[in-house]
Amino acid sequence: MYRVLLAASLAAFPTVASAKVVFCNATGRAVPNVRYYTPFVDIGSSDTASLDLGRAFEAYLRTTHPEGDSWDAHCDAEPSLSRSESRLDWFKYNNKDAQWIPTDFTGGFPKATSASRDADASGPYLTVKKDTGSADAAKALNEAILKAQRDGAAALARRIAETARTKAETQAQLAKFFTELKKRGRAQ
C-alpha cells in the first residue's frame, strides 16, 4: 500500500512523474514459442521512444534471427526498474510454455539501474513511500475477505443466470434487444 505525500507546489511541477523504464519482447511468426527480450533500458521522459525501441528491436531480430521473417514486438514502460522486473516476471509466468531468451539489444538507450526513474527519485513534487508491513498485511486480509465472498457468489452465479433466463420478462427483454439491434443495422 502506498502513501503519497505532497511536498511542493502543484503549479511548479508536472502532476505526474515521468515513468519510463522499458523493455521489449518479441516473437517471430516462424518461432511462436520463443520470446526474445531486451535488457531494461531508461528512455527518459520520451513518449515515443518506446515505439521506436520496439520497431528497432523488430529490425534487429530480422537481421540477427532470419528464421523468423516477421517479428511482432511489444514494449512495456514502467516507473522503475523493480516494476519493470516484476512485469517481466508476470509475462513469463503467464507464458510458461514460451522459451524466454534475453538479448543485448538496447537500441542505444542506457541500461536502467536500480536508481533509474525510481518513484522515490522522480521529482520534488511527489514522494511515494511504501508503508510498513502491517499495512500490506491489512490489505491482504481485506483482499482475502472480499475474495471469499466472491467465491461464494461464483458458486451461485450460473444457477441464477440460468434461472433468470427462463423468466418470461427476461426472454421478452432479450428478444427486444435482438429486434432493436437488427433495426439499428438496417438504419445504417
Added chain:
Amino acid sequence: MRPFIALALLAALAQPASAQLMGATELKIATPVKGAPSSKPVADIYYLVGESGAKETYTLAGKGPASLTLFGPDGSEILTASGSGSVSLEVVLPFTDVFTIAVARKSTAAPYSLSRKATVPTLAEAEMAGGIGYESKDGKRAQCWIIPGVKARVTYPKGKEEFTLAADRDTVTFVSFAPRGTSSGDASFTSDGEMVRRAVRYPDGKVKDVSYEPRYPYDPQEDGRFTGYLCKQ
C-alpha cells in the same frame, strides 16, 4: 369482471412483490438499488440482462473495502474491481444474455448503493464483442480485448487477427496474420431485419459479402470456456 382485469389480477398475484430470484435482485439501467446492512459476511448478488457490445459501468457507493465482480451467463468470473468507498467496474459485454454481479464488502453492516449505466451498441459493436473472453469448445479460436470496446484479438492455432473499431462505430478494420501472409480490410455490418450482412472491403477495392443468421446469447457449444477478458499481452 372484464377478462383483461381478471388476467391482470392473476398476473399480479403470480408475481412476487420484489424482483428477487434465488436471493438475487435485478439491476436495471439508471435504476440504482440500495443495499441493506447485513450481519452475514456474504456477497450480495444481482443479475442483469445486457447486450453484446454494450459498454456497461457499475458503480458501488459505500464505505470501506469492497469489490464488484461480473460473472458471465456460464458462471465464469469475467472481471472484478476493488477499492475503498466508491468502486467502479467498466466492461463490454460479450453476449446478449443474463449476467450476474457480486458486491463483496469487508463491512457488510453499512448500507450502499449500486448503479448501472450502459451504452446502446451498434451492430458492428455487437458483432465485434461477441464471445470475447472465451475460447471455442474445440480450442481453435480464443478471443480477448487488447483495448476493451476498441481493439480485440482472435488467436488461431496458426495465426491471429486483430480488429479495431473505427470512430464511426459502424466499421471494423482488421489485420490478419497467417502463415501465408498478412492481409487487412474493413468490415461493415448491416441487417435486412433477419440476416446480418458483413461486407469486407480489401485494399485492392474488392468487396466480399457474407450473410448469416446473427447469434448473441452464450452458447456452450460455440463459445466454450472463459479464458480471459484482457489479452495477456
